[in-house]
Amino acid sequence: MGLFRKRQEPGGGGLAVQIREGGRHPFGVLDGYVPLRQGEIPLYRAIREAVPIVDAAIWKIIRLAGGVGVRCGDSRAQRELDWFLQHVDTGRGQRGLQSFLDCYLDSMLTCGRAVGEIVPNRRRTDIAALLCGNVTDIEIKEGDNPMDFAIWGRDSGGQMRELPRQELLLFTPFQPETDSPYGVSLLRSMPFLTEILLKIYQATGMNWERMGNVRFAVVYKPGDTPLDQSLVQERSRQIAREWSAAMQAGKNGSVRDFVAVGDVDIKVIGADNQVLDSEVPVRQILEQLVARTGIPPFLLGLSWSSTERMSTQQADMMTSEITAIRRALEPVVERICELWLRLHGYGDQVTVEWEDINLQDIVEEARAELYRQQARAVELENQSTEKGASV
Known part of the structure; x- marks a missing residue:
């Protein structure tokens, strides 16, 4: 008599239990978001990576904010300053003040702040480069008054110092x-x-994976005879083996029939379920995200309105947004140019001039200019007529 008796397996029941993952989107940092003062920068960069429309909106803001020029009183200094602004080294194979401002503004919009450095040459007679820094590597230490602050960074030992x-x-x-x-x-x-939004996209992808690549439920119902009851597990294994072989043959491009004995029922899993309509909630969320950027929807490829042209109100609001961003960049441009002029012995009085923000149709602008000139001509004609009548 053995100490351990062999356990008798039940005759009924399923052959195997399949366990699947719930499925999550790859940007897990968004699931555990807690608003913080510091440390949220990886979260913001994950948002830009996860939602292309947000990334596209920021890049459009950067491009629209470009086009800077600087004017000074000396004509010779002006020529040399223009050459400097077009050819100054900005790192990573790029040149020109505009490339520096693009990177600087990208950090400012994404991280809420931007840090850069003016790199002089070894003799301290010229500016050798303009470089953008990583905002996570610095801290701001405020002084006794609001006007006094210092930028701190880590030294070679990892300690923060001014x-x-x-x-x-x-x-x-x-x-x-x-x-x-x-x-x-x-x-x-x-x-x-x-x-x-990512949960909706992830669920939509999983639903299409399940319904596009369908799953089957094969149910074997044994008869009431003792022979059928005793062969339940053997027939289940045989049905599972043959069904797997038939599915594998279908992947390889061949057709294989499936033959089973007994009462076998085959159903498609999920065929009777209705996929939720995601158009309305996705649009509502995208409307909120796009509204925060201030970019008109159709500039991002979203055809939400019946008209495809930007209205005058949208153009004015967009122009005011870009103008406000440009005002934040002007002190940086002024400091760079003033230092360059002082290093070269010129006066440090400069004026920052930006290119016009062109958001309107060129044809409409030309037509409006024509109307203004015609109105001006009629006005001059009326004035000359009134002077002739008075004489």
């Missing part, structure tokens, strides 16, 4: 609040809605 040559460092917060010098990211109000 960086030398503060006059060569550039720092710009984006829409700073009264209780923090770091500024506010353009994406600050997006994590909650972005998480919902």
Whole structure:
């Protein structure tokens, strides 16, 4: 008599239990979001990576804000300054002040602040390069009054210390609040809605995977005879083996019939379920995200309205948004150009001039200009007529 008896397996029941993952979108940082003062920058960058329309909106803002020029009183200094602004080294194989401002503004919109550095040459007679820094590597230490602050960074030992040559460092917060010098990211109000949007996209992808690549439920119902009851597990294994072989043959491009003995029922899993309509909730979320950027929807490829042309009100609002962003960049441009002029012995009085923001149709602008000139001609004709009558 054995100490351990062999356990008798039940004759009925399923052959195997399949366990699947619930499925999550790859941007897990959005699931556990908690608003913080620091450390939220990876979250904002994950939003740009996860939602292409947000990334496209930020790049359109950067492109629309471009086109800077600087004017000074000396004609010779003007020529040399223009050459400097077009050819100054900005790192990573790029040149020109505009490439520096693009990177600087990208950090300012995404992280809520931007930091840069003016790199002089070894003899301290010229500016050798303009470089953007990583905002996660610096801290702002405020002094005794609101006008006094210093930029701190890590030394070779990993300790935070005040960086030398503060006059060569550039720092710009984006829409700073009264209780923090770091500024506010353009994406600050997006994590909650972005998480919902990614859940919808992830569920939609999983539903299409299940319904596009269908799953089958094969149910074998044994008869009431003792022979059928005793062969339940053997027949289940045989049916599972033959069904798997038939499915594998279908993947290889061949057709294989499936033959089973007994009462076998085959159904498609999920065929009777209705896929939720995601158009309305996705549009509502995208409307909120796009509204935060200030970009008109059709500039991002969204045809939400019946008209495809930008209205005058939208153009004015977009122009005011870009103008406000340009005002935040002007002190950086002025500091760079003033330092360059002083290093070369010129007066440091400069004026920053931006290119016009062209959001209207060129044909409509030409027609409007024609109407203005015609009105001006009629006005001059009326004035000459009135003078002739008075004489």
